[in-house]
Amino acid sequence: MTGADSRYHHGDLSMTLVESAVRMLATDGDADLSIRAVARAAGVSSAAPYRHFPDRSALLAAVAAAGFGELMTVLRATCPEPSGRTDIGDLAVAYVRFATERPGLFRVMFAEGGQRGSATRREATAVVHEYLDAGVRRWLGIEDPGTVTTGLWALVHGMACLYTYENLEPADAEDMAQRVRDTVDAVLTVDGR
Known part of the structure; x- marks a missing residue:
């Protein structure tokens, strides 16, 4: 029995399928993440995933959520509690590196991660936004940093x-890394901070 099979028999098929899809993307950023292909990679029948994911869109939403979890791990490892301009530059570099080192997963997170506006996607992106909001709030001392956070995220995401x-x-x-830092710094300098 393979590792995927043993996890499935312990009731963890949904996680096994998501992990298999993430591994497929790590190997080939353009991998076909059809339910059949992911089931094959997980070592289960092509019908088994439907117990957890009603369609490909639901599977992709779960893969996108896993990607956001990985991104948060990278960001928190880079700077647990961002509070200044240098921290923002460090996070920007980490974000762009994540995107360039995991292009397939990044694509699923933002372009193919299930249905637009799905609760899974909104929840996953909210975690990132809240983390960045807290950093901007500590740095600038403003009560509602949402607009600044969104602008910074858009800038860095665009570079990614x-x-x-x-x-x-x-x-x-x-x-x-230097170009990302210089770009973020140039935009922040316009603000005078």
Whole structure:
């Protein structure tokens, strides 16, 4: 019995399927995440996933949520409690690195992660936004940092997409990190902080 089979028999098929999909994306960022392909990778019958995911969209939403969980792990490891401009730069670099090192998962998180507006996606992105809000609140001392947080996230996400989809010339890790820091710093300097 494989590891996937033993977890399934212990009632953890949904997690096994999500982990299999994430591994597929790590191997091939353009992997076909059909329910049949993910079931095959998990070592279960093609009908078994339907007990947990009514359709591909629900499976992708769960994969996207797992991706947001991984992103939060990276961000918190980079800076547990961001509170300043340097921390924001560090988080921006970590975010862009995550996107470029995990392009398939990043794509599912933001472009294919189930139905638009799904509760799973909203909950997953809310965790990231709350973490960033807390950092901006500590840094700037403002009560409602939502607009600033959204603007910073949009800026960094845009850079992540530009690098991930190679619209910006691919660079080595050092050059990319410096360009991300310089861009974030330039935008923050306009504000005078």
